[in-house]
Amino acid sequence: MFLDVLRRRNPAFIEAAMALHQQGKIPANAYVLDxxxxxxxxxxxxxxxxxxxxxxxxxxxxxxxxxxxxxxxxxxxxxxxxxxxxxxxxxxxxxxxxxxxxxxxxxxxxxxxxxxxxxxxxxxxxxxxxxxxxxxxxxxxxxxxxxxxxxxxxxxxxxxxxxxxxxxxxxxxxxxxxxxxxxxxxxxxxxxxxxxxxxxxxxxxxxxxxxxxxxxxxxxxxxxxxxxxxxxxxxxxxxxxxxxxxxxxxxxxxxxxxxLHGTTALHVMEDLPELPAILYLTEVSHLSGGKAYCFGGGFYIDPIFPDYHVRAIVGAEPTTTAALRSVEIPPPSAIDYYAMIDATGPNAPKPGDTAVFGFRGQAFVTRAYVVGVSGISKGTPKVKTIENGFGETASWPV
Known part of the structure:
Protein backbone atom coordinates (compact mmCIF):
# COMPACT_ATOMS: atom_id res chain seq x y z
CA MET A 1 0.00 0.00 0.00
CA PHE A 2 2.70 2.50 0.98
CA LEU A 3 4.96 1.17 -1.76
CA ASP A 4 2.94 3.05 -4.38
CA VAL A 5 3.41 6.31 -2.47
CA LEU A 6 7.12 5.61 -2.01
CA ARG A 7 7.64 4.93 -5.71
CA ARG A 8 5.88 8.14 -6.68
CA ARG A 9 7.04 10.58 -4.01
CA ASN A 10 10.53 9.37 -2.97
CA PRO A 11 11.94 7.13 -5.74
CA ALA A 12 15.57 8.12 -5.04
CA PHE A 13 15.20 6.59 -1.58
CA ILE A 14 14.22 3.19 -3.00
CA GLU A 15 17.07 3.22 -5.50
CA ALA A 16 19.64 4.26 -2.87
CA ALA A 17 18.50 1.54 -0.46
CA MET A 18 18.66 -1.15 -3.14
CA ALA A 19 22.13 -0.05 -4.23
CA LEU A 20 23.46 0.00 -0.68
CA HIS A 21 22.09 -3.47 -0.04
CA GLN A 22 23.68 -4.83 -3.21
CA GLN A 23 26.98 -3.26 -2.08
CA GLY A 24 26.75 -5.17 1.20
CA LYS A 25 26.18 -2.07 3.32
CA ILE A 26 22.58 -2.75 4.45
CA PRO A 27 21.48 -6.09 5.96
CA ALA A 28 18.47 -8.08 4.88
CA ASN A 29 15.45 -7.75 7.17
CA ALA A 30 15.90 -4.03 7.80
CA TYR A 31 13.69 -0.99 8.15
CA VAL A 32 15.60 1.70 6.27
CA LEU A 33 15.18 5.41 7.05
CA ASP A 34 15.80 8.37 4.74
CA LEU A 260 7.59 11.99 10.93
CA HIS A 261 8.23 9.40 8.22
CA GLY A 262 5.12 10.08 6.13
CA THR A 263 3.19 6.89 6.82
CA THR A 264 -0.06 7.76 8.54
CA ALA A 265 -3.12 6.23 6.88
CA LEU A 266 -3.99 9.64 5.43
CA HIS A 267 -0.63 9.72 3.62
CA VAL A 268 -1.90 6.84 1.46
CA MET A 269 -5.03 8.77 0.49
CA GLU A 270 -3.61 12.27 0.00
CA ASP A 271 -0.29 13.90 -0.86
CA LEU A 272 0.47 15.59 2.46
CA PRO A 273 3.43 17.87 3.23
CA GLU A 274 5.40 15.00 4.80
CA LEU A 275 7.17 12.66 2.36
CA PRO A 276 7.57 8.90 2.89
CA ALA A 277 10.90 8.22 4.61
CA ILE A 278 10.80 4.54 5.61
CA LEU A 279 10.86 1.25 3.70
CA TYR A 280 11.37 -2.40 4.56
CA LEU A 281 14.22 -4.12 2.74
CA THR A 282 15.11 -7.78 2.62
CA GLU A 283 16.73 -10.34 0.31
CA VAL A 284 15.77 -13.43 -1.68
CA SER A 285 17.11 -16.56 -0.03
CA HIS A 286 16.00 -19.47 -2.24
CA LEU A 287 13.46 -20.68 -4.77
CA SER A 288 10.87 -23.42 -4.25
CA GLY A 289 7.67 -24.35 -6.04
CA GLY A 290 7.47 -21.24 -8.20
CA LYS A 291 8.10 -18.94 -5.25
CA ALA A 292 11.11 -16.86 -4.25
CA TYR A 293 11.51 -17.04 -0.49
CA CYS A 294 12.82 -13.82 1.05
CA PHE A 295 14.13 -13.42 4.57
CA GLY A 296 11.56 -12.26 7.10
CA GLY A 297 11.61 -10.99 10.65
CA GLY A 298 10.21 -7.51 10.10
CA PHE A 299 6.94 -8.02 8.25
CA TYR A 300 4.19 -5.92 9.80
CA ILE A 301 0.82 -5.42 8.13
CA ASP A 302 -0.92 -2.77 10.20
CA PRO A 303 -4.39 -4.01 11.26
CA ILE A 304 -5.86 -0.53 10.75
CA PHE A 305 -6.10 -1.47 7.05
CA PRO A 306 -8.33 -4.12 5.49
CA ASP A 307 -6.52 -6.91 3.63
CA TYR A 308 -4.72 -5.63 0.54
CA HIS A 309 -2.53 -6.96 -2.26
CA VAL A 310 1.06 -6.92 -0.97
CA ARG A 311 3.74 -6.30 -3.58
CA ALA A 312 7.49 -5.77 -3.54
CA ILE A 313 10.13 -4.41 -5.86
CA VAL A 314 12.52 -7.30 -6.46
CA GLY A 315 15.81 -7.23 -8.34
CA ALA A 316 19.58 -6.86 -8.31
CA GLU A 317 19.56 -3.38 -9.89
CA PRO A 318 18.09 -0.22 -8.33
CA THR A 319 14.66 0.45 -9.85
CA THR A 320 11.23 1.81 -9.06
CA THR A 321 9.51 1.33 -12.41
CA ALA A 322 9.79 -2.41 -12.92
CA ALA A 323 10.25 -5.70 -11.07
CA LEU A 324 7.00 -5.45 -9.08
CA ARG A 325 6.03 -8.87 -7.72
CA SER A 326 3.10 -10.21 -5.70
CA VAL A 327 3.98 -11.44 -2.22
CA GLU A 328 2.39 -13.83 0.26
CA ILE A 329 3.23 -12.97 3.86
CA PRO A 330 2.65 -15.52 6.65
CA PRO A 331 -0.30 -14.70 8.93
CA PRO A 332 0.41 -13.03 12.28
CA SER A 333 -0.12 -16.39 14.01
CA ALA A 334 2.98 -17.78 12.25
CA ILE A 335 6.66 -16.86 12.66
CA ASP A 336 7.70 -14.87 9.60
CA TYR A 337 10.95 -16.63 8.78
CA TYR A 338 10.21 -15.99 5.10
CA ALA A 339 7.70 -14.40 2.78
CA MET A 340 6.92 -15.92 -0.61
CA ILE A 341 7.39 -13.83 -3.75
CA ASP A 342 5.86 -14.83 -7.09
CA ALA A 343 8.74 -16.19 -9.18
CA THR A 344 6.89 -17.07 -12.39
CA GLY A 345 7.41 -15.49 -15.81
CA PRO A 346 10.42 -13.66 -17.26
CA ASN A 347 13.13 -12.05 -15.12
CA ALA A 348 12.25 -14.28 -12.18
CA PRO A 349 13.82 -13.37 -8.82
CA LYS A 350 17.03 -15.13 -7.89
CA PRO A 351 18.91 -15.64 -4.62
CA GLY A 352 20.61 -12.44 -3.50
CA ASP A 353 18.10 -10.11 -5.14
CA THR A 354 16.89 -7.14 -3.09
CA ALA A 355 13.21 -6.97 -2.10
CA VAL A 356 11.70 -3.63 -1.08
CA PHE A 357 8.33 -3.28 0.65
CA GLY A 358 6.33 -0.27 1.78
CA PHE A 359 4.93 -0.82 5.28
CA ARG A 360 3.47 1.43 7.94
CA GLY A 361 5.99 -0.05 10.31
CA GLN A 362 6.12 -0.87 13.96
CA ALA A 363 9.78 -1.87 13.97
CA PHE A 364 9.94 -2.15 17.75
CA VAL A 365 7.72 -5.26 17.76
CA THR A 366 9.75 -7.07 15.07
CA ARG A 367 13.14 -8.78 14.76
CA ALA A 368 14.27 -6.34 12.09
CA TYR A 369 17.34 -4.15 11.97
CA VAL A 370 16.80 -0.40 11.69
CA VAL A 371 19.16 1.42 9.32
CA GLY A 372 19.55 5.19 9.05
CA VAL A 373 20.81 6.55 5.71
CA SER A 374 21.84 10.16 5.16
CA GLY A 375 22.75 12.09 2.01
CA ILE A 376 20.05 10.69 -0.29
CA SER A 377 18.78 14.19 -1.10
CA LYS A 378 22.31 15.15 -2.21
CA GLY A 379 22.93 12.00 -4.22
CA THR A 380 25.54 10.75 -1.75
CA PRO A 381 23.78 8.09 0.35
CA LYS A 382 25.69 6.85 3.38
CA VAL A 383 24.70 4.39 6.10
CA LYS A 384 24.85 6.19 9.47
CA THR A 385 23.53 3.54 11.89
CA ILE A 386 22.58 -0.13 11.95
CA GLU A 387 20.67 -0.83 15.16
CA ASN A 388 18.21 -3.19 16.76
CA GLY A 389 14.67 -2.25 17.84
CA PHE A 390 15.98 -0.74 21.09
CA GLY A 391 18.19 1.89 19.43
CA GLU A 392 21.34 -0.11 20.19
CA THR A 393 24.16 -0.67 17.69
CA ALA A 394 23.70 -4.07 16.06
CA SER A 395 26.48 -6.61 15.71
CA TRP A 396 26.25 -6.95 11.93
CA PRO A 397 27.28 -8.84 9.87
CA VAL A 398 28.29 -11.06 12.83
Whole structure:
Protein backbone atom coordinates (compact mmCIF):
# COMPACT_ATOMS: atom_id res chain seq x y z
CA MET A 1 0.00 0.00 0.00
CA PHE A 2 2.70 2.50 0.98
CA LEU A 3 4.96 1.17 -1.76
CA ASP A 4 2.94 3.05 -4.38
CA VAL A 5 3.41 6.31 -2.47
CA LEU A 6 7.12 5.61 -2.01
CA ARG A 7 7.64 4.93 -5.71
CA ARG A 8 5.88 8.14 -6.68
CA ARG A 9 7.04 10.58 -4.01
CA ASN A 10 10.53 9.37 -2.97
CA PRO A 11 11.94 7.13 -5.74
CA ALA A 12 15.57 8.12 -5.04
CA PHE A 13 15.20 6.59 -1.58
CA ILE A 14 14.22 3.19 -3.00
CA GLU A 15 17.07 3.22 -5.50
CA ALA A 16 19.64 4.26 -2.87
CA ALA A 17 18.50 1.54 -0.46
CA MET A 18 18.66 -1.15 -3.14
CA ALA A 19 22.13 -0.05 -4.23
CA LEU A 20 23.46 0.00 -0.68
CA HIS A 21 22.09 -3.47 -0.04
CA GLN A 22 23.68 -4.83 -3.21
CA GLN A 23 26.98 -3.26 -2.08
CA GLY A 24 26.75 -5.17 1.20
CA LYS A 25 26.18 -2.07 3.32
CA ILE A 26 22.58 -2.75 4.45
CA PRO A 27 21.48 -6.09 5.96
CA ALA A 28 18.47 -8.08 4.88
CA ASN A 29 15.45 -7.75 7.17
CA ALA A 30 15.90 -4.03 7.80
CA TYR A 31 13.69 -0.99 8.15
CA VAL A 32 15.60 1.70 6.27
CA LEU A 33 15.18 5.41 7.05
CA ASP A 34 15.80 8.37 4.74
CA UNK A 35 17.24 10.72 7.36
CA UNK A 36 17.26 13.79 5.12
CA UNK A 37 13.53 13.41 4.55
CA UNK A 38 12.89 12.70 8.25
CA UNK A 39 14.60 16.00 9.08
CA UNK A 40 12.49 17.80 6.50
CA UNK A 41 9.27 16.24 7.81
CA UNK A 42 10.18 17.11 11.40
CA UNK A 43 10.74 20.71 10.41
CA UNK A 44 7.35 20.85 8.68
CA UNK A 45 5.60 19.47 11.77
CA UNK A 46 7.64 21.56 14.19
CA UNK A 47 6.98 24.83 12.40
CA UNK A 48 3.23 24.18 12.24
CA UNK A 49 3.10 23.16 15.89
CA UNK A 50 4.96 26.29 16.95
CA UNK A 51 2.69 28.45 14.79
CA UNK A 52 -0.29 27.01 16.65
CA UNK A 53 1.32 27.22 20.09
CA UNK A 54 1.48 23.43 20.51
CA UNK A 55 4.22 21.59 22.37
CA UNK A 56 5.53 18.82 20.11
CA UNK A 57 7.12 15.53 21.18
CA UNK A 58 8.47 12.86 18.82
CA UNK A 59 7.18 9.29 18.97
CA UNK A 60 9.96 6.92 17.89
CA UNK A 61 8.65 3.39 18.50
CA UNK A 62 7.59 2.84 14.88
CA UNK A 63 11.22 3.17 13.74
CA UNK A 64 12.74 1.11 16.55
CA UNK A 65 13.88 4.15 18.54
CA UNK A 66 16.70 4.70 16.02
CA UNK A 67 19.41 7.03 17.30
CA UNK A 68 20.08 8.54 13.85
CA UNK A 69 16.33 9.10 13.45
CA UNK A 70 16.26 10.92 16.80
CA UNK A 71 19.13 13.15 15.69
CA UNK A 72 17.43 13.91 12.36
CA UNK A 73 14.23 14.84 14.22
CA UNK A 74 16.27 17.08 16.51
CA UNK A 75 17.88 18.85 13.54
CA UNK A 76 14.34 19.39 12.24
CA UNK A 77 13.38 21.31 15.37
CA UNK A 78 11.89 18.67 17.69
CA UNK A 79 14.18 18.12 20.66
CA UNK A 80 11.79 16.21 22.95
CA UNK A 81 10.34 12.72 22.84
CA UNK A 82 7.34 10.81 24.13
CA UNK A 83 8.28 7.40 25.48
CA UNK A 84 5.70 4.67 24.92
CA UNK A 85 7.57 2.51 27.44
CA UNK A 86 10.82 2.46 29.40
CA UNK A 87 12.72 1.07 26.42
CA UNK A 88 11.71 4.16 24.45
CA UNK A 89 12.76 6.43 27.29
CA UNK A 90 16.20 4.84 27.54
CA UNK A 91 16.78 4.92 23.78
CA UNK A 92 15.65 8.48 23.13
CA UNK A 93 17.46 9.75 26.22
CA UNK A 94 20.67 8.08 25.04
CA UNK A 95 20.15 9.54 21.55
CA UNK A 96 20.06 13.08 22.93
CA UNK A 97 16.34 13.85 23.06
CA UNK A 98 14.78 15.12 26.27
CA UNK A 99 12.14 12.69 27.60
CA UNK A 100 9.17 15.03 27.72
CA UNK A 101 6.39 12.51 28.31
CA UNK A 102 6.59 9.19 30.13
CA UNK A 103 3.92 6.65 31.09
CA UNK A 104 1.68 6.72 28.03
CA UNK A 105 0.79 4.33 26.46
CA UNK A 106 2.43 1.98 28.99
CA UNK A 107 2.52 2.78 32.69
CA UNK A 108 5.81 2.56 34.59
CA UNK A 109 6.35 -0.56 36.70
CA UNK A 110 6.49 0.03 40.46
CA UNK A 111 10.17 -0.70 40.98
CA UNK A 112 11.22 1.39 37.95
CA UNK A 113 9.53 4.62 38.97
CA UNK A 114 12.34 5.97 41.15
CA UNK A 115 14.99 5.22 38.52
CA UNK A 116 12.84 6.76 35.79
CA UNK A 117 12.46 9.97 37.76
CA UNK A 118 16.14 10.10 38.69
CA UNK A 119 17.42 9.37 35.17
CA UNK A 120 14.97 11.18 32.91
CA UNK A 121 13.17 13.79 35.06
CA UNK A 122 10.36 13.82 32.47
CA UNK A 123 8.44 17.03 31.94
CA UNK A 124 5.16 15.12 32.07
CA UNK A 125 4.26 11.70 33.48
CA UNK A 126 0.94 10.07 32.67
CA UNK A 127 -0.84 8.09 35.36
CA UNK A 128 -3.95 5.89 35.10
CA UNK A 129 -4.82 5.68 38.81
CA UNK A 130 -3.93 6.96 42.27
CA UNK A 131 -1.43 4.16 42.95
CA UNK A 132 0.60 4.98 39.84
CA UNK A 133 0.39 8.68 40.65
CA UNK A 134 1.78 8.06 44.13
CA UNK A 135 4.66 5.97 42.72
CA UNK A 136 5.61 8.68 40.23
CA UNK A 137 5.42 11.39 42.88
CA UNK A 138 7.51 9.37 45.33
CA UNK A 139 10.17 8.81 42.67
CA UNK A 140 10.28 12.51 41.86
CA UNK A 141 10.54 13.48 45.54
CA UNK A 142 13.45 11.08 45.96
CA UNK A 143 15.10 12.66 42.90
CA UNK A 144 14.62 16.15 44.33
CA UNK A 145 11.90 17.67 42.17
CA UNK A 146 8.11 17.85 41.88
CA UNK A 147 6.62 15.89 38.98
CA UNK A 148 3.99 17.30 36.60
CA UNK A 149 1.38 14.56 36.23
CA UNK A 150 -1.06 14.02 33.37
CA UNK A 151 -4.25 12.15 34.25
CA UNK A 152 -5.33 9.66 31.59
CA UNK A 153 -9.12 10.00 31.49
CA UNK A 154 -11.94 7.99 29.95
CA UNK A 155 -15.66 8.44 29.42
CA UNK A 156 -18.58 6.47 28.02
CA UNK A 157 -18.28 6.37 24.23
CA UNK A 158 -14.51 6.76 24.10
CA UNK A 159 -12.50 4.54 21.74
CA UNK A 160 -9.55 2.46 22.94
CA UNK A 161 -7.64 -0.25 21.14
CA UNK A 162 -8.08 -3.58 22.90
CA UNK A 163 -5.45 -3.78 25.62
CA UNK A 164 -5.12 0.03 25.87
CA UNK A 165 -8.00 0.58 28.27
CA UNK A 166 -7.59 2.35 31.60
CA UNK A 167 -7.66 5.75 33.23
CA UNK A 168 -9.63 7.96 35.59
CA UNK A 169 -13.33 8.59 35.12
CA UNK A 170 -13.55 11.90 33.22
CA UNK A 171 -16.56 12.93 35.31
CA UNK A 172 -14.28 13.00 38.38
CA UNK A 173 -11.51 15.03 36.77
CA UNK A 174 -11.70 17.96 39.23
CA UNK A 175 -11.42 15.65 42.23
CA UNK A 176 -8.62 13.76 40.50
CA UNK A 177 -6.72 17.00 39.96
CA UNK A 178 -7.09 17.84 43.66
CA UNK A 179 -5.79 14.41 44.69
CA UNK A 180 -2.77 14.64 42.41
CA UNK A 181 -1.98 18.13 43.72
CA UNK A 182 -2.00 16.74 47.27
CA UNK A 183 0.78 14.23 46.53
CA UNK A 184 4.16 14.88 48.09
CA UNK A 185 6.42 15.10 45.05
CA UNK A 186 3.69 15.44 42.43
CA UNK A 187 1.18 17.91 41.07
CA UNK A 188 -1.64 17.86 38.56
CA UNK A 189 -0.60 19.30 35.19
CA UNK A 190 -3.23 18.14 32.72
CA UNK A 191 -5.14 15.39 30.94
CA UNK A 192 -4.56 12.93 28.12
CA UNK A 193 -6.14 10.15 26.07
CA UNK A 194 -5.43 8.02 23.00
CA UNK A 195 -6.46 8.17 20.21
CA UNK A 196 -7.65 11.75 19.83
CA UNK A 197 -7.70 11.48 16.03
CA UNK A 198 -8.36 8.34 14.01
CA UNK A 199 -8.48 7.41 10.34
CA UNK A 200 -12.01 6.62 9.17
CA UNK A 201 -12.19 4.06 6.34
CA UNK A 202 -15.66 5.10 5.22
CA UNK A 203 -14.85 8.77 4.65
CA UNK A 204 -11.12 8.13 4.02
CA UNK A 205 -10.37 11.05 6.32
CA UNK A 206 -8.83 11.52 9.75
CA UNK A 207 -11.60 12.48 12.16
CA UNK A 208 -11.74 13.52 15.82
CA UNK A 209 -12.69 10.70 18.16
CA UNK A 210 -15.11 10.89 21.07
CA UNK A 211 -11.95 10.90 23.21
CA UNK A 212 -11.05 14.37 21.95
CA UNK A 213 -14.47 15.65 22.96
CA UNK A 214 -13.92 14.05 26.37
CA UNK A 215 -10.67 15.99 26.73
CA UNK A 216 -12.38 19.24 25.74
CA UNK A 217 -15.22 18.74 28.24
CA UNK A 218 -12.81 17.81 31.00
CA UNK A 219 -10.70 20.89 30.32
CA UNK A 220 -13.83 23.03 30.51
CA UNK A 221 -14.76 21.45 33.85
CA UNK A 222 -11.30 22.17 35.20
CA UNK A 223 -11.54 25.79 34.00
CA UNK A 224 -14.89 26.20 35.78
CA UNK A 225 -13.19 24.93 38.93
CA UNK A 226 -10.65 27.73 38.62
CA UNK A 227 -7.76 25.82 37.13
CA UNK A 228 -5.65 27.61 34.53
CA UNK A 229 -2.84 26.46 32.27
CA UNK A 230 -4.11 22.88 32.06
CA UNK A 231 -2.11 20.78 29.60
CA UNK A 232 -4.19 18.81 27.08
CA UNK A 233 -2.21 16.00 25.47
CA UNK A 234 -3.91 14.70 22.30
CA UNK A 235 -1.91 12.05 20.39
CA UNK A 236 -2.99 9.96 17.41
CA UNK A 237 -2.58 10.18 13.61
CA UNK A 238 -0.69 13.47 13.63
CA UNK A 239 0.22 15.12 10.34
CA UNK A 240 0.94 18.83 10.02
CA UNK A 241 -2.44 19.25 8.30
CA UNK A 242 -4.25 17.89 11.39
CA UNK A 243 -2.61 20.03 14.05
CA UNK A 244 -4.95 23.00 13.61
CA UNK A 245 -7.96 20.83 14.48
CA UNK A 246 -6.21 19.70 17.66
CA UNK A 247 -5.41 23.27 18.66
CA UNK A 248 -9.00 24.31 17.95
CA UNK A 249 -10.22 21.55 20.27
CA UNK A 250 -8.02 22.92 23.06
CA UNK A 251 -5.00 20.63 22.79
CA UNK A 252 -1.68 22.00 24.00
CA UNK A 253 0.51 19.00 23.07
CA UNK A 254 0.90 16.78 20.00
CA UNK A 255 3.02 13.69 19.45
CA UNK A 256 3.70 12.81 15.80
CA UNK A 257 5.07 9.34 15.10
CA UNK A 258 4.20 7.93 11.68
CA UNK A 259 3.84 11.51 10.49
CA LEU A 260 7.59 11.99 10.93
CA HIS A 261 8.23 9.40 8.22
CA GLY A 262 5.12 10.08 6.13
CA THR A 263 3.19 6.89 6.82
CA THR A 264 -0.06 7.76 8.54
CA ALA A 265 -3.12 6.23 6.88
CA LEU A 266 -3.99 9.64 5.43
CA HIS A 267 -0.63 9.72 3.62
CA VAL A 268 -1.90 6.84 1.46
CA MET A 269 -5.03 8.77 0.49
CA GLU A 270 -3.61 12.27 0.00
CA ASP A 271 -0.29 13.90 -0.86
CA LEU A 272 0.47 15.59 2.46
CA PRO A 273 3.43 17.87 3.23
CA GLU A 274 5.40 15.00 4.80
CA LEU A 275 7.17 12.66 2.36
CA PRO A 276 7.57 8.90 2.89
CA ALA A 277 10.90 8.22 4.61
CA ILE A 278 10.80 4.54 5.61
CA LEU A 279 10.86 1.25 3.70
CA TYR A 280 11.37 -2.40 4.56
CA LEU A 281 14.22 -4.12 2.74
CA THR A 282 15.11 -7.78 2.62
CA GLU A 283 16.73 -10.34 0.31
CA VAL A 284 15.77 -13.43 -1.68
CA SER A 285 17.11 -16.56 -0.03
CA HIS A 286 16.00 -19.47 -2.24
CA LEU A 287 13.46 -20.68 -4.77
CA SER A 288 10.87 -23.42 -4.25
CA GLY A 289 7.67 -24.35 -6.04
CA GLY A 290 7.47 -21.24 -8.20
CA LYS A 291 8.10 -18.94 -5.25
CA ALA A 292 11.11 -16.86 -4.25
CA TYR A 293 11.51 -17.04 -0.49
CA CYS A 294 12.82 -13.82 1.05
CA PHE A 295 14.13 -13.42 4.57
CA GLY A 296 11.56 -12.26 7.10
CA GLY A 297 11.61 -10.99 10.65
CA GLY A 298 10.21 -7.51 10.10
CA PHE A 299 6.94 -8.02 8.25
CA TYR A 300 4.19 -5.92 9.80
CA ILE A 301 0.82 -5.42 8.13
CA ASP A 302 -0.92 -2.77 10.20
CA PRO A 303 -4.39 -4.01 11.26
CA ILE A 304 -5.86 -0.53 10.75
CA PHE A 305 -6.10 -1.47 7.05
CA PRO A 306 -8.33 -4.12 5.49
CA ASP A 307 -6.52 -6.91 3.63
CA TYR A 308 -4.72 -5.63 0.54
CA HIS A 309 -2.53 -6.96 -2.26
CA VAL A 310 1.06 -6.92 -0.97
CA ARG A 311 3.74 -6.30 -3.58
CA ALA A 312 7.49 -5.77 -3.54
CA ILE A 313 10.13 -4.41 -5.86
CA VAL A 314 12.52 -7.30 -6.46
CA GLY A 315 15.81 -7.23 -8.34
CA ALA A 316 19.58 -6.86 -8.31
CA GLU A 317 19.56 -3.38 -9.89
CA PRO A 318 18.09 -0.22 -8.33
CA THR A 319 14.66 0.45 -9.85
CA THR A 320 11.23 1.81 -9.06
CA THR A 321 9.51 1.33 -12.41
CA ALA A 322 9.79 -2.41 -12.92
CA ALA A 323 10.25 -5.70 -11.07
CA LEU A 324 7.00 -5.45 -9.08
CA ARG A 325 6.03 -8.87 -7.72
CA SER A 326 3.10 -10.21 -5.70
CA VAL A 327 3.98 -11.44 -2.22
CA GLU A 328 2.39 -13.83 0.26
CA ILE A 329 3.23 -12.97 3.86
CA PRO A 330 2.65 -15.52 6.65
CA PRO A 331 -0.30 -14.70 8.93
CA PRO A 332 0.41 -13.03 12.28
CA SER A 333 -0.12 -16.39 14.01
CA ALA A 334 2.98 -17.78 12.25
CA ILE A 335 6.66 -16.86 12.66
CA ASP A 336 7.70 -14.87 9.60
CA TYR A 337 10.95 -16.63 8.78
CA TYR A 338 10.21 -15.99 5.10
CA ALA A 339 7.70 -14.40 2.78
CA MET A 340 6.92 -15.92 -0.61
CA ILE A 341 7.39 -13.83 -3.75
CA ASP A 342 5.86 -14.83 -7.09
CA ALA A 343 8.74 -16.19 -9.18
CA THR A 344 6.89 -17.07 -12.39
CA GLY A 345 7.41 -15.49 -15.81
CA PRO A 346 10.42 -13.66 -17.26
CA ASN A 347 13.13 -12.05 -15.12
CA ALA A 348 12.25 -14.28 -12.18
CA PRO A 349 13.82 -13.37 -8.82
CA LYS A 350 17.03 -15.13 -7.89
CA PRO A 351 18.91 -15.64 -4.62
CA GLY A 352 20.61 -12.44 -3.50
CA ASP A 353 18.10 -10.11 -5.14
CA THR A 354 16.89 -7.14 -3.09
CA ALA A 355 13.21 -6.97 -2.10
CA VAL A 356 11.70 -3.63 -1.08
CA PHE A 357 8.33 -3.28 0.65
CA GLY A 358 6.33 -0.27 1.78
CA PHE A 359 4.93 -0.82 5.28
CA ARG A 360 3.47 1.43 7.94
CA GLY A 361 5.99 -0.05 10.31
CA GLN A 362 6.12 -0.87 13.96
CA ALA A 363 9.78 -1.87 13.97
CA PHE A 364 9.94 -2.15 17.75
CA VAL A 365 7.72 -5.26 17.76
CA THR A 366 9.75 -7.07 15.07
CA ARG A 367 13.14 -8.78 14.76
CA ALA A 368 14.27 -6.34 12.09
CA TYR A 369 17.34 -4.15 11.97
CA VAL A 370 16.80 -0.40 11.69
CA VAL A 371 19.16 1.42 9.32
CA GLY A 372 19.55 5.19 9.05
CA VAL A 373 20.81 6.55 5.71
CA SER A 374 21.84 10.16 5.16
CA GLY A 375 22.75 12.09 2.01
CA ILE A 376 20.05 10.69 -0.29
CA SER A 377 18.78 14.19 -1.10
CA LYS A 378 22.31 15.15 -2.21
CA GLY A 379 22.93 12.00 -4.22
CA THR A 380 25.54 10.75 -1.75
CA PRO A 381 23.78 8.09 0.35
CA LYS A 382 25.69 6.85 3.38
CA VAL A 383 24.70 4.39 6.10
CA LYS A 384 24.85 6.19 9.47
CA THR A 385 23.53 3.54 11.89
CA ILE A 386 22.58 -0.13 11.95
CA GLU A 387 20.67 -0.83 15.16
CA ASN A 388 18.21 -3.19 16.76
CA GLY A 389 14.67 -2.25 17.84
CA PHE A 390 15.98 -0.74 21.09
CA GLY A 391 18.19 1.89 19.43
CA GLU A 392 21.34 -0.11 20.19
CA THR A 393 24.16 -0.67 17.69
CA ALA A 394 23.70 -4.07 16.06
CA SER A 395 26.48 -6.61 15.71
CA TRP A 396 26.25 -6.95 11.93
CA PRO A 397 27.28 -8.84 9.87
CA VAL A 398 28.29 -11.06 12.83
Missing amino acids: LDTVERNARTLSEEAHRLGLKIFAMTKQVGRSSSFCQAVKRGGIDRSVAVDMACARATHNAGLKVAHLGHLQQIARHEAAAAARTFEPEFWTVFNDTKAAEAAAGAKQAGYRQDLLARIRAEGDTFYRGHEGGFDANDVVAVADRLDALDGGRFAGITTFPALLFDHETRKVLPTHNLATLTKAAEALARAGRRGVEVNAPGTNSSVMLASLAQAGATQCEPGNG
